Amino acid sequence: MSLTRRHFVAASASLLGFAAAGQSLAAVPWSTGEQPPRLKFPSGSVDCHMHLFDDRVPPVPNAKLRPPNATLADYQQLQERLGVHRMVIVTPSTYGFNNQVLMDGLEASNGNARGVAVIEPTITDYDLQKMHAAGVRGVRINLSFGGAGIEYLEPLAARVNELGWHVQFVSPGKALPGLEARLRKLPGTVVIDHLGEVEQPGGFDSEPFKVLQRLLDTDKVWIKLSGAYISSAVGAPSYEDYGQLAGLLVAKRPDRFVWGSDWPHVTEKGSKPDDALLADLLLGWIPSESIRNQILSLNPSKLYGFPT
Template identity: 55%
Template structure:
């Protein structure tokens, strides 16, 4: 559908920016209509997405309170991108309330795994029940709160027997401070959004060196997700963040994951990115089809416990 100046004027000025945005996209919380050029391998996994539903109260002080984004909404994105599997991450909005995560896992037909947010008060029985539902890790959000680092090592010791991992989202500068603690964890470690490496420093930033050392330590995975978060160049190419991604691929394609970050909670409702175009960026970051197979299918299948091929 072509949205022209004449179209907006004919609407009598009552057409909001959000309405215009929705008219431009047939996929909720995603701009554009085209499918990606990149054909993803069978069994590919979107390793980072969120669900939102206001029937579950936001945590006190939550700074992100996006519109409701359901699993049915997300399935439209999956259809557009050619994906079937996902990793649902409890967002900072809900603090340590994982009810919506568990609801999504139960509705997924076995095609989802979960990453929860907990604190030291969580019981072993609760952890075991979450494991049965498909949870495979816990997240520490050091950018927006919700968890205390005081519980990092104690919780890591408790989830290690379950085979879970620790997932961390933090400002890039914070990673250097935490590096020794993260390397010493008895679990696998997953770092969100390419470590939030600042721009324009990019690969020259000290925290990028921290990332590479963590990769070399052998227990770390990094998500190629949210390129818009730190990019100063912006869409469609996000070339500055793309240099970080490409260098990570060059170094350790066997330790990388891809995630959409749908429904893009840090972006305004009328400024959502084009998910198909962002998936296509992977062809530039990882030109080798063998590397893309690792990033999209094999690495997440091993980390989250999916079969490498079947999705039905």
């Protein structure tokens, strides 16, 4: 058992014992508010984008994001509050190519998590197989905060395609037009974070938004509804401009969308958002309950290989 797993297990057991005693839980770390959402998450629902942080694993020297600890036990409090059953843990840029926090989180999750790692093309087949057995199902290319850069796009896609993994891609929206042709040519599935970070205002008429529409027609691209605060000009609480883009794209291909909380919201330097209110935005963006349930449960189960 690794040091980090020992910490996760002990903290998780403490949390479960606290809840079993019938006592109310405190506010969730790195989230505002204490009330549950109005949205009812379906059985088998998946939060497809969250991060874990552990200060026993050092950040890379050039890390732009260095948040305090955000543990699995912390996140499990959020799961309880929201009613989400499963998670996808994404290695943040903070750790460069070190996936130790991810691997420990997967080990402690009792099968309720999948992972997205940050790797180099020189990784051994043995290490890839070890990650796959642990639950890793994707690799991340990050043009926003560092880690695996665009020069790794094709080599990594080729390495992981035989495992059935996807390439998860995050970048400022303005980079999408120049990368559209390369994304189309990749051999496997592509997942685009944060609705492509289409810059607002003016998103409807922008070329990045048109790129997302075209990529959805390829049958190989998925998009995450996550991180509305990254690109919205309207901002909290409605993120109306983001929601309008989301609603239009979801109507086009509801089978190609998943949702993520982006907890612990490391790009938000002030007060953290209320995760229940963020979840409730889906009620307005996607009025159809059946489509919401598809995005929250059926789609991610297919993409990440969760049992249905």
